[in-house]
Amino acid sequence: MPKDVTNDAAAIADVLNRAEYATLALLDDAGLYSVPVNFGFRDGVLYLHTGKKGRKFQALRKAAEAGTPVAFSAAVDLEMKTGEKACQWGYKFRSVFGSGTVSIIDEPKALLAGLGVIMEKYAGSDSFPYDEKILGITSVVAIRVDEATARLKQS
Secondary structure (H helix, E strand, O other): OOOOEEOOHHHHHHHHHHOOOEEEEEEEOOEEEEEEEOOEEEOOEEEEEEEOOOHHHHHHHHHHHHOOOEEEEEEEEEEEEOOOOHHHOEEEEEEEEEEEEEEEEOOHHHHHHHHHHHHHHHHOOOOOOOOHHHHHOEEEEEEEEEEEEEEEEOO
């Protein structure tokens, strides 16, 4: 493994807990699909919310039903590097690349728990009221992280 790449669980969790969003890499009947998502991370699971219609949900549901993995990435601490020569330009960053198995959560108590993980990340609390009408058209997707590595590019 290269010196700036690690599978340390604490480094992976740090990036995932601080990242503003993650990007999912999905495969559906139309081909490859990449989409940014809000998410929460707890106990080795990424939680995201989605409507029950649309390409993202259909691709995630298909992956869940087939047991095929999806991939994700997230990054923090991005800082541009400059220099006199083109090869000196680039970025410092901390990132995570991983894959995992998908579960669709529709059971009301588990749905609220998953939404709570997301709200805790972005709002600092999981104690929010929810609109029952919106909950009826919302699913939570749990991606159990099977593999992940962090790249800590600091120079």
